[in-house]
């Protein structure tokens with residue numbers, strides 16, 4: 001279990017340290033969603049999907065409600081439903097486009113549970129491949145990440161565009 005859940009704790013930590021204006025990263029990403037730099041790959045009625053800037057694995061996504069709330073209880077049931085539907089779509093895209101073989105899907109609620117942004121709830125989707133833990137340390141290299149991020153962004157964004165008409 002340690003292996004499955006520790007990675008979330010890394011999220012946006014480096015950004016948070018350098019961030020002076022205390023703006024919520026997820027709200028900021030949404031407001032800049034038309035810019036590829038935001039890493040937002042899709043947006044829906046109540047939620048959006050953004051790539052994790054410091055992924056545990058290539059294709060690590062976050063499903064985020066547009067509304068800035070820190071708990072599941074504060075979300076409308078329509079939003080909760082949409083988030084679950086997007087899990088189904090996103091995992092299908094990761095399977096088809098990146099040949100993902102499995103997923104870790106989860107929410108960190110509260111700082112004590114490792115939430116990097118405790119005030120804005122989000123669901124992590126981490127695609128997994130057989131044997132991927134063997135090359136995990138590669139992803140701690142920032143250069144490798146930024147290169148991989150751009151390519152993966154294009155692939156996943158296209159995947160969402162293809163299925164969006166069906167939603």
Ligand SMILES: [Zn+2]
Pocket residue numbers: 024025026027028067068069119120
């Ligand atoms: Zn926010």
